[in-house]
Amino acid sequence: MPSLTRNALCRLRTRGELGAAAWEEALSFASFRPGRREWLEYWRGLLLACGMLLFVAGIVFFIAANWNGMHRFARLGLTGGAILAFGLASLRLGPDSPAGKACLLACGLAVGPHLAVFGQTYQTGAELWQLFRLWFAVLFLLALAGRQSALWLAACLTGNLWGMLYYGDIVRYLLLPEYAAASLAALAAWELAAWKADASSWLRARWLPRLLYLNALAGLTVTLCARIVMGDRFGVPFLFLPRPEMWTVFLYTTACLGGCALYRLTIRDLFMPALALASLASLLVAVLAREEFLFDSGSVPLISLVWGLIIVGLTAVLAVVLMRLQRDMAREAALKEGGAAGKKEKSSPWPPLWAHLQSLGLLDSPPAFPAGDRPESPWYVRILLAIGGWLAALLFLVFLAFFLDRTGGGALIAGSLLAMAAAYPLLRAGGAFTGNLGFVLALAGAGGVLAGTGLEVRRSAMLFFFWAAFLAATIPLMPSAAYRVLASLAAVCLVPAGIAKSFAGLPDWLMMVWWLPLCAAVALCWSREKDWLGRPRLAAVLPPALHGAFAGMEVYLLAVLLFSLDVPSRPSVQFFLLRLGIIPGSALGLLVGPALGLLIPAWLAAGEEASRAASPKWKTFGPILACVAVLTAAGCFVPGLILTLFGFALARRLDNAALRNASGFCFFLFVLGHYYSLALPLTTKSLLLAATGATLLGAFRLIHRAPFFAGFRPHGEIGHA
């Protein structure tokens, strides 16, 4: 049974298992449809996070701006104080709590900058590797006492840096067999400790052993492949591997297969066999390349076609073997945990939801999740197959390109359309390998059509509109979410570029004719999700297209701000350009559009809320109008602000953490970029940044405590911190 997520509920709606009313009620029941309280908590959380981030950034920049004027004891005191503060915080919070672990990790990491400041202050001629040696020793001791994987990872990284700096050559160090042997020894020690530990022990986490295994195998694979292909010309010293490559390859193959068996039968981690098999496949490719398989034929299309087929074949074999392993391991794990299955069923969040919907008369019987669905492959298997898909696609494109007439755009367009036609069935089939193969062909085909039309129709502003229309037309045709996002992003950026090129003499504010309806369309589409989600075709096309449209707005605004604001030459003029009325036209459109986009769903949601609650309408609509007005005014000074707020709102409504984090990253960039571009000393800019962060924290506190917002808090919660 899948996890209860917003996407899972949407899939049920699309399949017709849930009606529109049942779907909406399910979203509310599972807290995926935020009400007033959820919105308030969400914005409070963002105010706290963004305020802390900006405040800390301001302090850091203030210290950096005044670093050289500080006495050496002040600098050393600052860095040493960080070690002390994090260490004490970890002890106070408890070294096993998440916050305590983070503080202990920060304590260990803070030792590095402290040593660096020490080395710069007292110039004894100590070498850099000596600094990392001492840092490694501290982290090793902290990892022993701290009992957390992150500290062990930090110790590994600093230990590696120590070795690299001492050895002097990073690549040669990483390719040393002794390095691989040390990684494997560390892996063996870890697995042994984990095997003896409890099932719930922190040692049972798989990410660090996987990293150590990847470390060892990556180096050995590259070394062996290079040795096979280059022979005696490969210069990395082998200290104990003998010269004959085939004997070495046989030994390595046996070891890999042994490792596969070990992890298949005992620890049951598919990652390890997957990596080992991928390594062996790479060696096979190296052996074929060494034997100059077909290369001596001199025929480029034949070589690229056959090698593409070889990659397809190898990836297919890898996929079959890994899927088989995954199925067998999952079946064995299910048999082993048979007693626990009933408990898992009882603790599943789905039954309470079904019971709630049935009690409201919105559901007759709980929908059955399809039993025949192929279980989703782990991310590392998908990545391996995707790499195979990309390699094969590139080789096939070389084969195709060989037959195109290089002098004209017409043949390029024809070949590209052929590639897109070939991509369609691959994308429909789905899967990690065929899906990525089809994706590359679709991307290459779309790019080829754009390039071909560009060659045929030179220097025409209408070209931008044609490109945008072509990409928009392919969105419903290409059954790939990734392609739809990229095509939508590109189309959204091409239209204003075409407007700018076509109507060069007209005012920039005309760009609003594009951004206003676009933002309104995006907002309205998401507001009416319940209407189109029940139609499978729309449900497949609209979400990635809408995400791509939003991403296009962010990309375009970044481009406008980067290219239109001439920071170095006339910073004072640039500062005034940001004032209301003189803001760059494109940025103005992107300011008002998202403001409208924020207003529409907020208005609709508030309307629904007001009709349900008995409170006066001004109490519901008033704060929303006031907030949007204040933010729009503030956005004149920080154009990226209103757009990222639009992103935050969309992220909460869609319960999309990736969109929230991406919007947060863009917000941070915009604010930093704005303050950086001011014509003020660095010290003043950093204080302004810290003041902005403090203002946001003050707003957070206000929402917490102010009586005006009491009506928005759930009953009984009055000013809790």
Added chain:
Amino acid sequence: MRKACLLALLAAILAGSVGMIAHREIMLAQGVEAFLPLAPRDPRALMTGDYMALDYRVNRDIAQALRKDAASRTHPRRAVLRLVAGETPGGEAIPNLLVFVRLDDGSPLEDGELFLAFRTREHLVISASPAFHFQEGRGGAYERARYGRLRLSPSGASLLEALCDAEGRDIRPE
């Protein structure tokens, strides 16, 4: 118990840090002040980022002595230098100029002699700090550096305090 271990470890880290700082401060306060003539370096490698690479004439003397001493298998790690009075191009005296005497062979130091610790790295001799860190953008002022002003401990450990011009004056960029 575990918290006690972590607290002890934290105390050890801070105590170690304070100890290292105190040791260096004692060297600055009580170490013998001496001038070590700089050797010419390739100017393209002179200033990289926010530090400049340094070499000292005494390093070459040590390297030569090591080559002569290669058969003895003693692997000395200190050189013996003498403090002499030098003269600037302007005729002023530089009282504490260091010149190479011999490699440390275990014999006691004579008056005016000091140890200078060194190490070898890929056949190069590194004695005092091979790099001088400065604030980014201020490197041009150090082009006229001719001496490094050091503080030496009795064991031969050195600490580079400043770079000096041909007159023996500290170079301080504005």
